[in-house]
Amino acid sequence: MVIADLQVLPNPLTNDPAEPYGFVDKAIAVIEQSGLKYQVGPLGTWVQGELEAVLALVPAMTKAMRLAGASKVITIIKIADSGEESENPLGYMDKWFGKE
Structure with a gap:
């Protein structure tokens, strides 16, 4: 079981000025559909699961x-x-770094 911090940086950021994170939202939808535990943050999305399942998200998000x-x-x-x-x-990350 791993925790991964995934950050995607598309260019351009969006194709719709009304939705500045449009492409990133597409990537987050892939994570959501995976059924893995995840949490969206300001600089990336944390995903928890088996390593192979987490890594399989990358090409699907792209x-x-x-x-x-x-x-x-x-x-x-x-x-x-x-x-x-x-x-x-x-x-979990607080525990990892001994903050608990």
């Missing part, structure tokens, strides 16, 4: 954004693996 019109996508991934599952990924 494809969803490209189909929506993003010409380029950069993905930044950070992974913490302790083998444990948590109900609250943010609380």
Whole structure:
């Protein structure tokens, strides 16, 4: 079981000025449909699951954004693996770094 911080940076950010995070919303929809636990944050989305399932999100997120019109996508991934599952990924990270 891992916690991953996934950040996607599409170019352009959106194809609709009324929705400044349109392409990112497409990526978050892929995560939501995966059934994995996740939490959206200001600089990325934390996802909890088996490593293979989390990593499988990356091409699916990229494809969803490209189909929506993003010409380029950069993905930044950070992974913490302790083998444990948590109900609250943010609380889990506090435990990881000894803040509990």
